[in-house]
Amino acid sequence: MVPFTLLSLIGVQSTLGKAGRERQQGLSATKRDLRSESSMEHLSEYVEGPLLDNLYWDTWYNNISLPQDENLIFYENALLGVPRIRQLKVRNNSCVVHGYFENSILDCYGAYSHENEDVSTFGPGNHAAWKYQQPKLYDWYWGELGYYGSGGYVVNLTRTKPGSAKLLADLKHNSWLDVGTRAVFIEFSVYNANVNLFCIVRLLIEFPATGGALTSWDFCSVKFLRYVSAIDYFIASCEIIFCLFMFAFLIQSCVGLCKMKNMISYYKNVWNCIDLVMIAIAFVAIGFHVYCTVEVPKLMVDLSHNQTTYTDFQFLAYWQVQYNNMIAFNIFLAWIKVLKFINFNKTMTQLTTTLFRSTKELIGFAVIFCIVFLSYAQFAYLSFGAELESFHTFQNCM
Amino acid sequence: MVPFTLLSLIGVQSTLGKAGRERQQGLSATKRDLRSESSMEHLSEYVEGPLLDNLYWDTWYNNISLPQDENLIFYENALLGVPRIRQLKVRNNSCVVHGYFENSILDCYGAYSHENEDVSTFGPGNHAAWKYQQPKLYDWYWGELGYYGSGGYVVNLTRTKPGSAKLLADLKHNSWLDVGTRAVFIEFSVYNANVNLFCIVRLLIEFPATGGALTSWDFCSVKFLRYVSAIDYFIASCEIIFCLFMFAFLIQSCVGLCKMKNMISYYKNVWNCIDLVMIAIAFVAIGFHVYCTVEVPKLMVDLSHNQTTYTDFQFLAYWQVQYNNMIAFNIFLAWIKVLKFINFNKTMTQLTTTLFRSTKELIGFAVIFCIVFLSYAQFAYLSFGAELESFHTFQNCM
């Protein structure tokens, strides 16, 4: 089942991923100009230029206008609802200025953290963009420099290019981005009917407290509407058979467990443990699958009622990735289990015995190796970490 | 014989290959513009700009005009007949749109497959370019995304630049490319008299159902007219000697085979099997060689009668590549056969015996290794396949 989904998934991924990379390149290309300007200026240029051009495709390749409603990205991907731009800020005086500079440096905006976050209304204040919106509990995101919540100052763009351009010009004129801005998210979702896949896109620009900007991005391609074509219904029946089989397997394992007099001896056998882990993961995956099948239609109905709001697929996309990882780990275990049935091999037994007998020496050697290795790594980190980029985290040093 | 051909072959290959790469770069360079546009627009720009400039060279390097008939590519390569542009489309509604999007998404063009192919006349319909042309049975081509036949909507360009430009402008104005277009082929052949080599060129732009475009290309340099200069006639005599020798070798092998009482014991000797394979390949190669020598003059006569048609060398070029591979494999076997006569070496015997005795353990180990390796590969594929390009096929994961 999974491979079928993935094959098409990779298709949309690679294409949209490339689109994302091009956009990033657009951003970084402007950076490479001879006259290097402020990175906020780049962001502003990027949003007003390449981003709007890529979100709203209003002409055909030979400059014939397209109908109003068919602004499909790359002519194939429908924009779901509207894109959203969101910024997170820190309060002024979120860090301490030393006495020597008290007169010359009046503001101090520290690195982003939940405590330092600015939640006050600012600027003209006549629009949702200038008012802080509380975060949802569940949606968090790891950027390059921090761990960001889903709150902040939110701007929903419109379904048309001129409308969005006007909105952005307005924000720019009133300096929506300021010195306290620490992260800007650009979020939107598209649906490709040809391959029946959603793509949930999140572009992130972070402004560290040291100046400059770091860009990162996250594309997630998911098949939320699972049962559309004939092959999908075949997969659905496979899924049902898989569920039945898992149920049978669960009962069989329980019986096996009960029959054992000594429970601990059951767990001592590593194959039994693998069985239990596989069953557990399979049921969690099935649970998420059912949840997803129930939840998506609700979002779809919301979306069809009101096209001009931002529809949040981020949470479902995040869990879809976890679901894929679970399935992948389960199949990995299934392959390993095949070894159980061919373990009669003599060479293998010898190998195992040898490993068992030299355990003590191996552990001793491992400890010494770790100490020496760590001491070298720390030495490299402390000496070169501040100067060479390849040593700038302890992980890289190792 | 082969090395002689190849040395010059590589010459034209590397030069024209570079030309092809430059053209590709031309295409991709436009992609890298800050304002990233639709990929069809890029194709249209590419065809009207770099492609026409590279196909029709009408001025000398100091801007002196060249005579009409001498539009040699790179001043050295004569265009044979006319270039051809060919597109393959898919039908509308070749995939199913889910109920939620029935009102907002009206069209659905699936990935290319033979069943989904569009064969109806479209657009103005007053020209061959708008009518479907049936494919030939034998000419297929593997692109990045599919397996394409030789049919489709075909445009033959003209022998002059203004004529071709007018033709292309006409197609663009009437939107020859549309949302259903899945692949565009640009095909032409050139002949370089200086090195007596043909170069059969095929540029392919694929439009996946997810949007965007993928480009690939195929350059094939072949020496169709084998016997021109003095050295060629020397090679011809070598070829005749080779044929006679193969014939003698065939008879000798047959006699050896008949003498054996037990046919199976004959095949048990691996050297005899190699002999048989070598003879079989050699005769197939000789057969193709004769076919080619007969077929090329026919095409040449056709071409000299009518310069304004597209002459299809693709089939011959494909078999020429197979012919090269056959020859390469045969020479590889011939080298290996040398080992037969130096097998008295003692060390070798020891090595062989050792390998023979440990066969069982080696097979056991190989099986276990394969299982563990496959399980890791599948795990990587499922987990990272949708996100990292280096894992996006199962082959790469491995």
Add this chain to the structure above:
Amino acid sequence: MVPFTLLSLIGVQSTLGKAGRERQQGLSATKRDLRSESSMEHLSEYVEGPLLDNLYWDTWYNNISLPQDENLIFYENALLGVPRIRQLKVRNNSCVVHGYFENSILDCYGAYSHENEDVSTFGPGNHAAWKYQQPKLYDWYWGELGYYGSGGYVVNLTRTKPGSAKLLADLKHNSWLDVGTRAVFIEFSVYNANVNLFCIVRLLIEFPATGGALTSWDFCSVKFLRYVSAIDYFIASCEIIFCLFMFAFLIQSCVGLCKMKNMISYYKNVWNCIDLVMIAIAFVAIGFHVYCTVEVPKLMVDLSHNQTTYTDFQFLAYWQVQYNNMIAFNIFLAWIKVLKFINFNKTMTQLTTTLFRSTKELIGFAVIFCIVFLSYAQFAYLSFGAELESFHTFQNCM
């Protein structure tokens, strides 16, 4: 203590480092123009263009002017005092022209060395920029081509962009750079209040006697004002505890040393030697730390009195790097010392004994290996050193 400092240090480093790289790229980008010009012209273009733009940020990203005093680099980093440009020259006739060229080549400016240095006043001579300034004793710098002192012809820029631009235009008009110029330093310091870090920047352009130019740069991020926020005071208390502990450790070692009858046997134990080295390094580091804490306030007070002079942090920055290296080496030794307490391991003992017994053979082999290796390296250096860049120093050959 060190890791805390370093984490933030790396932050500012990477950002400002990137800025520096961009500037370098700006310089090298101009080099890559089709019409390759003199490298001095590039330097002049770079200084008047990207450098001034990057030092004085006078507008916000939407082109609203910033207040006069808040020209923060990247909107976050305050320029301390003024930037300084400094050049080193060599005297004419610092090398000998052969008799054959005496008439055609009138000048000869050798490679930079202290003996060849030009100390005479030149040009209009009405400004400090045209008069040689004596070097300080302690501040030296290794460039790519030589070892430069801190003297030379010095220009202090101003706090405003127009003022600096006028100054530079004046220098250019009177040909401040001439054929004898061998090195140009651009030096300035910035302070980032958000992360409480100084960044001392030194850009170097060297003009070898062979023509052309080589660029290099040095960014040093230091936390000179150590005790500002709450966490800093916690670190301060840790530092005091560390000092007390080191004092106790020193006394304990002295006592252990005195108890030993035979001093030499004490030193024979490698662990004791490591202890002594650690103590020595720790006290040197503590000493520098105290010196730094005393010296920085003086510089700060000077700076607050007069913003329009160049404040020289280079010396402190240099020692800060040494301090980091000392700490890193000490922690490395501390990790190694952990081995002392797990040396009971049997495998280790075997390893040690084996190494001990084969010392003689190992040394013999090492000598032979070195000779053969050196001979190959020298061969490669002499043969390819003048032609291939990867062999152009003896170190690289090895």
Add this chain to the structure above:
Amino acid sequence: MVPFTLLSLIGVQSTLGKAGRERQQGLSATKRDLRSESSMEHLSEYVEGPLLDNLYWDTWYNNISLPQDENLIFYENALLGVPRIRQLKVRNNSCVVHGYFENSILDCYGAYSHENEDVSTFGPGNHAAWKYQQPKLYDWYWGELGYYGSGGYVVNLTRTKPGSAKLLADLKHNSWLDVGTRAVFIEFSVYNANVNLFCIVRLLIEFPATGGALTSWDFCSVKFLRYVSAIDYFIASCEIIFCLFMFAFLIQSCVGLCKMKNMISYYKNVWNCIDLVMIAIAFVAIGFHVYCTVEVPKLMVDLSHNQTTYTDFQFLAYWQVQYNNMIAFNIFLAWIKVLKFINFNKTMTQLTTTLFRSTKELIGFAVIFCIVFLSYAQFAYLSFGAELESFHTFQNCM
């Protein structure tokens, strides 16, 4: 002695080498234009643009004009005499056009070879540039595609930029380059008085018979005027001592050779052979050194009499490279000889004995390895050689 020379040598090499690379990049940068044009057009653009700008530096970095005679490249390198442009052509009908194309393709210019070379006067014929000049016997050059003599159609540029530009425009107008052109050499020499080094430059553009162009270059930095500064005279005295020592060593070896009763046993000792080789190489090197010291002053006197001719240093430069290689090989042998005196080592003896005893098995294995390796290499070459650039020579395949 050699290291001293090389250190400075590398200086000028790397700088001028970079200049050469920049020029190449200039050439290739124009290639990368979207509208890919004929490579001859690129050459013409390159010669008229970057080349002239780099050969004649007439303004200082702030646009103040330099005196007429001081047009030093990079302000430091004097152009010796005038630059020379030289082309080699092939005759029309130097290859055979097949009967099928006799009417459409009238010309056939084969690959460059001495037999195909065109020696007739062409174009206006009123200038040396249009007349063939006979090659010297000794000066040959390996390009990427062939082995070129020193003859051809030669243009000497002038000492001034406008003069050279006029000359080049004239050549272009009369189509000096034509379809038969197979190679263009750009040759000049510069002298850097600061480091007392000559740099002999040769840029080569080859036009293969398949169209397109390949560029390569050769920079040779030589210290022809050896005795100028004080350190040079010290080296001279070292050289004299070296000669005396070699003479003594020669006598000693001869005596040792005579004392031996059996001459063959003398040669059996590998150390004696090394001694003889070292002596032979040293005397050849000394001989060349003396020749060079005699020959250079003649060229210098010629040059000082007439600045407007091309002075040919190529021959001396070629031998200087051979001289360096000889010295390098000699020093390599000298290092190896050190092993003679430390051969008492026991481990070494064991190693030697082991190698001696297993000679037969090693040779057998080597033969089999070679056969299998060659068969794979040939297979790869024949199969992929025509398609992948990394396999396009047999050497690369291996």
